[in-house]
Amino acid sequence: MTRIRRLSAVLVAAGVLGVAAPAGASALSTITISGATASYPLVSLLAQKYVKVHPHQVKFKIAQGGAQIGVNDVAAGRVTIGDVSRDPLEADPHGLVFYPVAKYAICVVTNKANTLATLTSSQLISIFTGKTRSWSAVPGASASGTIDLISRTSVAGVLTNFQTLLLEGKKVSSIAAEEPSEGLLRQQVENDPNSIGFLSNYQSDKGGVNAVGLGGVACNKASAVSGQYPGVARFYEVTKGKATGAASGFIAWILHSRAARKIINTQWIPVT
Amino acid sequence: MLKRLRDPWPDHRAELTLGAVSLLVGGVVVAMVAFVGVHAWPTFSHNGLSWLGSGGTLETQIANMQATGVKAPASAYHLRAWPLVYGTLLSTVAAVVLALGIAVLSSIFIVELAPARLRRIAVPVIRLLASVPSVIYGLIGVLVLVPFVGNDLITASQKASVQNVVELTGAGLIVTVAILTVMITPIMVALICEALVSVPNSWREGAIALGVNPVRAILAVTLRAARPAIVAATVLATARALGEAIMISMVSGSRSFTPKPIDGLLFLFEPLRTLASAIVDYHEGVGAPALGSTLYAWALVLLFSAFALSLAGYLIKLPLRRYQVRG
Numbered sequence: 001m002t003r004i005r006r007l008s009a010v011l012v013a014a015g016v017l018g019v020a021a022p023a024g025a026s027a028l029s030t031i032t033i034s035g036a037t038a039s040y041p042l043v044s045l046l047a048q049k050y051v052k053v054h055p056h057q058v059k060f061k062i063a064q065g066g067a068q069i070g071v072n073d074v075a076a077g078r079v080t081i082g083d084v085s086r087d088p089l090e091a092d093p094h095g096l097v098f099y100p101v102a103k104y105a106i107c108v109v110t111n112k113a114n115t116l117a118t119l120t121s122s123q124l125i126s127i128f129t130g131k132t133r134s135w136s137a138v139p140g141a142s143a144s145g146t147i148d149l150i151s152r153t154s155v156a157g158v159l160t161n162f163q164t165l166l167l168e169g170k171k172v173s174s175i176a177a178e179e180p181s182e183g184l185l186r187q188q189v190e191n192d193p194n195s196i197g198f199l200s201n202y203q204s205d206k207g208g209v210n211a212v213g214l215g216g217v218a219c220n221k222a223s224a225v226s227g228q229y230p231g232v233a234r235f236y237e238v239t240k241g242k243a244t245g246a247a248s249g250f251i252a253w254i255l256h257s258r259a260a261r262k263i264i265n266t267q268w269i270p271v272t
Numbered sequence: 273m274l275k276r277l278r279d280p281w282p283d284h285r286a287e288l289t290l291g292a293v294s295l296l297v298g299g300v301v302v303a304m305v306a307f308v309g310v311h312a313w314p315t316f317s318h319n320g321l322s323w324l325g326s327g328g329t330l331e332t333q334i335a336n337m338q339a340t341g342v343k344a345p346a347s348a349y350h351l352r353a354w355p356l357v358y359g360t361l362l363s364t365v366a367a368v369v370l371a372l373g374i375a376v377l378s379s380i381f382i383v384e385l386a387p388a389r390l391r392r393i394a395v396p397v398i399r400l401l402a403s404v405p406s407v408i409y410g411l412i413g414v415l416v417l418v419p420f421v422g423n424d425l426i427t428a429s430q431k432a433s434v435q436n437v438v439e440l441t442g443a444g445l446i447v448t449v450a451i452l453t454v455m456i457t458p459i460m461v462a463l464i465c466e467a468l469v470s471v472p473n474s475w476r477e478g479a480i481a482l483g484v485n486p487v488r489a490i491l492a493v494t495l496r497a498a499r500p501a502i503v504a505a506t507v508l509a510t511a512r513a514l515g516e517a518i519m520i521s522m523v524s525g526s527r528s529f530t531p532k533p534i535d536g537l538l539f540l541f542e543p544l545r546t547l548a549s550a551i552v553d554y555h556e557g558v559g560a561p562a563l564g565s566t567l568y569a570w571a572l573v574l575l576f577s578a579f580a581l582s583l584a585g586y587l588i589k590l591p592l593r594r595y596q597v598r599g
Contacts, residue, residue, distance in 0.1 A: 065556065066556035067556075068556040068557055068559060068560075069556050071559065072558070072559035075559070089339075091338075091339060091340060091560065093559075130436075133435040133436055134432070134435065144428070145428040145431055145432060146428070146431040146432050146435040146439070146440075147435075148439050148441045149439060150441070153526070153553045153554060153556075154331065154334055154335040154338050154554075154557070155338055155554055155556040155557040155563075156556075171332075171335070174329045174331045174332055175436075175437075175438065175439055175527075176439070176527075177439055177441055177443065177525050177526055177527055177543065178331065178526045178527060178553065179526065180521060180526070180552065180553045184414070184522065187414055187415070188414075188418075188441065188443070191414075191418060191419040191422065191423075191442070192419070192422050192423070192441055192442065193423065194431070195441065
């Protein structure tokens with residue numbers, strides 16, 4: 001599904017942004033971007049706006065596929081900018097510069113039928129490390145029976161962040177089912193009344209799942225902005241070496257312009 | 273120059289051109305195997321033959337590969353790929369056996385017994401089914417079958433009985449095999465039907481004239497003559513099942529658990545992972561050298577299974593050639 005979406009996204013992005021650029025303007029510089037599926041909705045909105053306010057200067061080609069693809073592509077020089085949904089890792093190729101552009105919350109989600117409102121940090125860790133295996137041991141949960149853990153494949157940026165920010169660095173139990181994309185994880189949680197998983201706030205705000213609070217703080221944009229919610233991670237634009245030329249212009253515009261801030265404010269959180 | 277191309281080609285020139293094209297295809301295959309082999313070598317050389325063995329949790333081993341990143345130490349290559357090989361064998365063999373039975377019986381019905389009007393509808397519909405992209409089957413699986421199995425077939429007590437070993441979410445062996453079977457049956461039916469149709473009518477009539485009843489004639493003459501085509505259809509269907517990635521990634525539960533027949537009914541619900549679906553699940557990690565090499569190793573195993581399959585098909589068909597019809 002990711003791949004289908006990725007393909008159509010490439011086509012759509014190429015179509016939309018290609019139209020925005022005037023035909024025959026061969027002096028346009030092109031910014032190519034690939035990377036995280038989680039940040040794709042944000043980056044494509046920003047790119048469309050950027051083309052509108054800077055006509056005849058730049059055009060975009062945006063593909064998605066995953067945080068790790070963004071890192072690989074930009075390190076290999078295949079794209080100008082890589083989109084990454086996790087913090088830099090020691091294992092990343094050297095010479096990459098990470099520019100944080102926005103923040104997002106990682107929400108713990110359960111099936112809609114399970115009205116669990118909040119978990120403490122230790123309950124959350126106990127559930128995701130596989131120590132608590134039954135909903136009857138979780139106060140406030142309206143589901144009964146076995147807990148179905150739904151996680152992401154180990155290459156997912158959101159999983160990396162979830163483990164560092166909310167599980168105190170502990171690993172999700174290897175008993176969990178691994179979904180290859182946010183969309184499939186969401187689908188599995190919607191299907192299964194006993195399930196629990198985690199999504200970026202953009203996905204969980206769409207409804208269809210029950211977002212669980214942490215330590216009494218609900219997971220939504222407001223609590224993430226105020227800093228009360230602990231699971232807030234960053235989206236990065238990544239370049240090989242310091243950003244130059246058109247890419248540096250675009251990144252500076254995201255960080256400093258009012259228009260970009262307005263777009264980020266719709267669903268995400270500005271960095272500063 | 274153009275005129276020379278438009279004129280009828282002399283034999284030797286046509287021969288050279290066509291020969292070059294077919295050599296090129298062979299060259300591409302060799303180059304591909306070599307490329308995959310070179311990239312897969314590090315993981316094989318670090319693990320030796322125990323690469324195929326079992327031990328530890330595959331997901332943990334993969335996460336290690338991912339974590340070590342660009343400068344992978346030798347320990348990062350540690351992998352025991354048996355759960356994937358087992359998952360591939362199990363899902364493929366189960367689906368092919370089921371599909372073979374269904375395909376042979378329905379082909380006999382369509383060719384020998386069905387009224388002509390029904391046959392005229394059935395054959396094109398089956399051809400159409402054979403070309404449905406697998407991701408569509410995957411979607412149906414995720415949206416319909418997985419929730420049905422998870423919520424209606426698996427009971428809470430079954431779930432609870434294995435809750436510390438494995439999760440039964442509905443995605444698992446039975447859904448995978450069911451959809452795989454539906455995917456590969458139409459190909460087999462289409463091929464076997466063609467072979468049955470091309471069995472000369474005089475052979476059937478001869479058998480009936482000798483006094484056997486029609487069902488016996490079908491089994492002893494028509495089906496016998498079509499055996500090479502049945503083998504060929506099975507080989508093609510097995511190849512499709514082996515290489516199926518997207519659909520299995522969506523409905524198999526994506527966990528390298530090895531379903532155990534000893535678990536009784538639960539066996540059907542246990543999750544699995546195949547070589548091809550694991551490549552889909554982890555393709556993002558190709559940049560980490562250890563994981564990248566591992567991905568290529570899985571691909572190499574799949575490539576060799578495909579070759580072995582063609583070879584086996586050829587060898588099985590050899591003794592059947594005496595009374596064959598071309599399918």
